[in-house]
Amino acid sequence: MQTYLHEKHIGLKAKMVDFAGWNMPVQYSSILDEHKNVRENVGVFDVSHMGEVFVIGKDAEEYLNKIVPQDISKLSDGKAVYCQLTNYKGGIIDDLIIYKLKNTTYLIICNASRVDEDINWMALNQKGYDINLDNQSHNLSLIAVQGPKSIDLMHKLGYTADQNSFTIIESNLLNIPMYISRTGYTGEDGFELLVINEYVEYLWDKILETGKEFNIKPVGLGARDTLRLEAAMPLYGNELDETTTPVEAGLSWSIPKDKFGNCNGKKVIMEQIENGVSKKLIGLKMLDKSIARHEYEVYYQGEKVGIVTSGGVSPMLNANIAMAYVNNVKEICTGSIVQVMIRERLHDAEVVKLPFINKKNKVTRRK
């Protein structure tokens, strides 16, 4: 499959790869340059491969409380929340952002690789609820504008709203009907713009043209991955899968402990919150130049204690970093030295706090 920006990517000489059935740009110039530019200036991403599902109807709030460990009733119009779609055992089918658009209308943005599973699961859970599931993934395009200068670029494009983090508004920016949200997957201040496919090429061109004075660059999936790794944001298939619960994935912060409804997997999730879990997600910084990658083994004092979920380069820290699941023992904590098996040799790594980089007060509001 191709997004409506495919021709644009080819024109920009992007290197294209297959991702979840989509032919997507992995890089335009250099992953390292694109990464740094998002941290220092602003980058634009085509993330139209992602799924968009509308949940509409009288019982929408109740239904959503059933499928995610979250208190949807606390969302007012225009607010968004990060959460996980869980199975009966608390395992993660996907991680989502749910946006409350208005009254009984919600928008779910989900992973491209999981749209089909999500839809099947959501339909399976629909019985008894007065709602409609409307999968608009193939009619909508999504552009992310991310970086410290994204706010300046948006103002230049005519954006005048004053939005907090994790909010969404309807807008007519550039006379295009769209949703604008203050969300992203980079750890930077940023925006995501959701439009119908027919408008996306015009919007993309306008963003790149207007963004010139802010040193904008298009950014591919390669830098999207290194950016989210530095920000320690989980990636489905790496940190998250159907056998891992949100508690095990270190996502308890996203669950309102005593306030979520009777969702799928609640028993397991509550039990784990109370009694703890056997594995935990940690951050690693390699102490030499080697690079830990997905599925490499982690050792502590000669024993295998876990597995790397994501690993690579941190362009900002000038070090190689990784996230790993290890046995939840107190000896393995911040400052501990563990080893990662890389091509049959053990390489030292220090356990470090997540996220690897942390931008404080990242959402810039109007002054």
Place this chain on the structure above:
Amino acid sequence: MSITEKILCSKTHEYLLEENNEYTIGLTDYAIEQLGDIVFIELPEIGTEYKKGETFATIESVKAASEIYMPVSGKILEINEEIADSPEILNEDCYEKGWLVKIEKTGDDSELADLLEYEDYKEEIE
């Protein structure tokens, strides 16, 4: 004569350069282009012997680790210490400065049969 006119290339994108009976191995510009930003390279120990087709080094781009294979059998005589320290050199110049190892060729010339001249290699991969 430019360097690409003197090299032989494998289908796994290594090149072999022979000059005055000295053999140098590296990666083709096509390989580097495909890999993107090179961030780490693991080179073999001097003196190690490898057969044709064996993995003798690993190169890491931002995206992934890739193995590098011997285009011919040989013994490692010299490794390029400079690229071990600054792997980004490979992105700038994979022939003059960004070579990987120098070897003593230990196999016979029949091992050269499946290596391609640069122009033929380019045609093959396109």
